[in-house]
Amino acid sequence: MSVTLPNVSLQQGTWFKLICGASFHHLPSIRELSFLYTLAGADCIDVAADPAIVQAAQQGIRRAQAEDPQVGSPWLMVSVNDGEDVHFRKAVLVDPVCPADCPQPCLAVCPPHALIRAGASTQVHIRAELCYGCGRCEPVCPHQRIATQGYQVAAAEILPSLLELGVEAVEIHTRIGRQSQFAQLWGSLKPWLRRLRAVSISFNDGPGLEAYLRDLLALMDPLPEVLIWQVDGRPMSGDIGAGTSKATLKLARKVLDMGLPGYVQLAGGTNGQTVSLLDPCWPVAGVAFGSYARQLVAAYLEGGSGLAGGIPLAKQLVQQVKRRAVAPRQTCFSGV
Template sequence: MAAVPAPPPPLLASHAAVRATASDVSRFRGARLAGDHPPQVAALRRGDWVKLICGASFEDAADVRNLSLVYTLAGVDCIDCAADASVVGAVNEGIDVAASIIPAVQRPWVMVSVNDDCRDLHFRKAEFDPEDCPPDCSKPCEKVCPADAISLESIMVGGEHTRSDPLHGKLKGGVLTERCYGCGRCLPVCPYDRIRAVSYVRDPITTSELLKRNDVDAIEIHTTGKGTDTFDALWNSFSESINNVKLVAVSLPDIGESTVDFMNVLYAIMEPHLQGYNLWQLDGRPMSGDIGRGATRETVSFAIHMASVPERPPGFYQLAGGTNSYTIDCLKKAGLFQSMTFPGTTTSETISSQQALIGGIAYGGYARKIIGRTLRKIPAQFGRVHIEDHPDHLLEALQDALSLVGPVKGYPALSSMK
């Protein structure tokens, strides 16, 4: 009797639908010749750049790996992550697995995010002592956390079960630090005001070492718009490493009439040592991640303001903060989706570089949320989930990712495949 052949490895067996879908994406992108520019820069010039924000404070390597895998297959141009070596490694592992499924996949740039002072909302963690919590608390913090970063469990004390006699029990657990990205939703819902936010600043020496790695392509500096001294000091600390990256991004909120002047001061600080490309991230509604149409209005309003100002600093412009499935529609209504002229101007006023006013969109909390729904369905093995080992779930996650990336990229018949 002939021996039964061993089944092929998972990446060669059960990924037919995933391969077919991702191959369509790769073929479409390959047909768009980048010319003299890297494909990521060509995307910024066309206005169809897409960045995945894993979270400047999100350090769950397992989730970051799977998010990077899925969104690489979906065709993002950049993956932004915490400036942490293990997180950077997780991003690159996800990209590598995507490339093992579709060898022709375009590798996105890997970006690390840092801050110039501790007031930036992206660089904080929730913290509390569960033993300070009343044992009969309804745990609303656990319910509202979008990252599943709070886990509280009732335990017995002195032989009494907590549920039967809450006064003799207590809670254990608390905040899972690596999963918390500082959204702040837990702070106002605590009925006992026991949760606090702890802010921090990424170490510039550690970041400089990351910039020297060959698997880090870009850096993003978050600034609050409340001063330039800390930005200047941070930028100078990168003087020996900043030229290792291809792109420098600055993320900032809309601070009103002084926004453009502030940006021009920052550009003057950067310009002497800036050899690569630069990008401005217009963070309209920081740390939102909401799904409603209203959540994206602030970032689109920010875009309208910046696109109409002739004295804005050089560089590409990209939206973030409150971006979701409604952002493209709102940009189109404003006349700024992949547009090279501000609405109402004449063709003679077209910007000389022939690049889109808004180079693209970064998706953060919303992008993580729609993939997280699928990841939570997969049973963990040895504490880890490798989404490629579950082809049906990988296809589901890829389709969700394409529903977000496809409308920006203009994938034919793919943006509506769900």
């Protein structure tokens, strides 16, 4: 297997990023996901900005490289935020007791099975390290017993130690209207830019998006060596159904038309149908997969010898992006 460097994958439109989750802190799963998707050929692995999480991902990467010396070295990326964001939250219990007659629909809708019954108890508990903040449990609780609690990463405090561990890229999650908050966060990152291979800006759609992104460009002076615009069409929804890709494709088209410097990468609602729906003429750099990529191999995580069963599934997903048909520019703009 020939290895393509991550920056070359961006240029070729075949960049594959695994999103482990900014709020997902389950070390065994992080190790196994990093192992499976490094072995499958991922270009980047995005994890929570936490030293223990970064080290777990590195352990998975090294294990994959030991098993197959021909696999590459994916960039390790950590996610930070400039304010409230759905990726930086956990489910919490606001009432410790489930009523005896509660059907507990929350158990069925939790993708990582972070909501559990403890032993013979009928009470639902939350395994916080497994929760990645999708929020699906909150609206289905008949007794409003569940809420979500957000947090903000202290980038200035944590980034130096993460860089020393080998983190190579940072993703900033932002929202329209947060110019001042972004500027403050950018100021804390600026001294470390020369040590980063890439900076990714993740955002949702909304009124005034182009003006906001251009404001961010003005604030990012100098621009990072590699700048990625992550269009997060429908956050954390790729495992729900095939149609979730539509929002990210719509947002990608909108951002591509802006002609911003840097690369455009899909996220939010991405799944097994995304690449087939993507127009070969669109100069999209690649695709990031989060909830769908995790669910695809969930049965094999922490599986010991059974982990091998997840390898072909991970490879199949990565190869959808690696074999993506990208039309030559002269074909796309010649009217053919």
